[in-house]
Amino acid sequence: MPSKLTEEQLAIQDTIRQFVANEVIPKSREWDEEEKVPLDALKMISELGLMGMVIDPKYEGSGLDFFTAALVTEELAKGDGSLPLTIAAHNLCCGQIANFGSEEQKQKYLADLATGQKIGGWALTEPGAGSDAGALKTRAVKEGGDWLINGQKMFISNATVGETFVILASTDSEKKQKGITAFILEKGDPGLQSGKKLEKMGMRSSDTSEL
Ligand SMILES: Cc1cc2nc3c(=O)[nH]c(=O)nc-3n(C[C@H](O)[C@H](O)[C@H](O)COP(=O)(O)OP(=O)(O)OC[C@H]3O[C@@H](n4cnc5c(N)ncnc54)[C@H](O)[C@@H]3O)c2cc1C
Structure with a gap:
């Protein structure tokens, strides 16, 4: 059956799949046993632009639509459930500021959040x-x-x-x-x-x- 995903979505999905295979699945058990947020992995996730997935590029986000963000979340969750939970909670903070914050608040907070400098x-x-x-x-x-x-x-x-x-x-x-x-x-x-x-x-x- 032909995929209904766009070429861009398939490319993003493939990138995340490879990231999960190389950087998440081999370490997920250790992270779980240590009960520690894997900050190194979050840094890599930030470099992939995933800490500000749906944030406007004007504020350093990746400007993805929600469907594509859901594809990313699904791929991450295949390797480790905690990572997308951490990112989803982060996105609740980003999303509320992006949707309801003043322009001054967006300028002040969003870039650091969208680039993962702050969680x-x-x-x-x-x-x-x-x-x-x-x-x-x-x-x-x-x-x-x-x-x-x-x-x-x-x-x-x-x-x-x-x-x-x-x-x-x-x-x-x-x-x-x-x-x-x-x-x-x-x-x-x-x-x-x-x-x-x-x-x-x-x-x-x-x-x-x-x-
Ligand atoms: C891992 C984890 C992370 C979380 N992260 C956050 C976070 O970042 N920020 C945040 O604000 N919260 C967070 N939460 C809290 C989460 O949003 C709440 O647990 C959730 O809203 C349910 O509230 P509660 O646990 O008090 O359960 P309750 O509201 O007491 O509900 C208990 C049960 O009763 C049912 N119930 C409740 N009211 C009714 C009703 N009127 N009729 C029928 N059934 C009903 C519910 O469906 C549920 O099954 C997190 C929770 C977990 C477990």
Whole structure:
């Protein structure tokens, strides 16, 4: 049956397949046993342009469409489930900034994320708010010219290795999920701490922690 993929998609698929065969499959077991994010592999993935797959080239991304990004994710996942989880969580951070950030925020954060110089994370889940996002208890209040955010996030991918985070907090609790605002925070911002890396039963070389 002839492939319905374009020549470009087939070429990308082939490149990732070779990368996975040479650089992922031989090391995946070791990464899993060590429960460590394979930063060397992520560096190579960055060089392949996969940390900013769907980000506009204007911000150093690869500008792929979502279908092609799904093909890449599928190929990576054939070798190791943790890698695409790490990249997907990173993409949630990139995607939220790319889709809803101001031009100033895009200029400030996207290039470092899309080139993999910084790993991103996206934090919605809390100990009492998973599927029911409207139940989140993290609150953001304006104090003078600053926002003061208080809360605890749970099961956050890339929480210990990440440097840029989109964090969801309530700015109007009466409006429940309609009163949630996304904030961009960076490692080193006062009070932002990741917790102990959580032990998992699978995808153990992805980083999951409290934030
Ligand atoms: C490996 C891993 C990585 C993660 N990374 C991130 C991350 O980067 N950022 C982030 O914000 N979160 C992350 N999460 C959290 C994830 O998004 C939540 O686990 C998910 O939203 C479910 O929430 P919960 O675990 O509290 O389960 P619950 O919401 O308590 O759900 C438990 C079960 O009840 C079912 N259920 C819930 N509500 C209903 C309902 N109304 N009707 C019927 N059934 C229902 C669910 O389908 C599920 O089977 C991660 C989780 C894991 C395991």
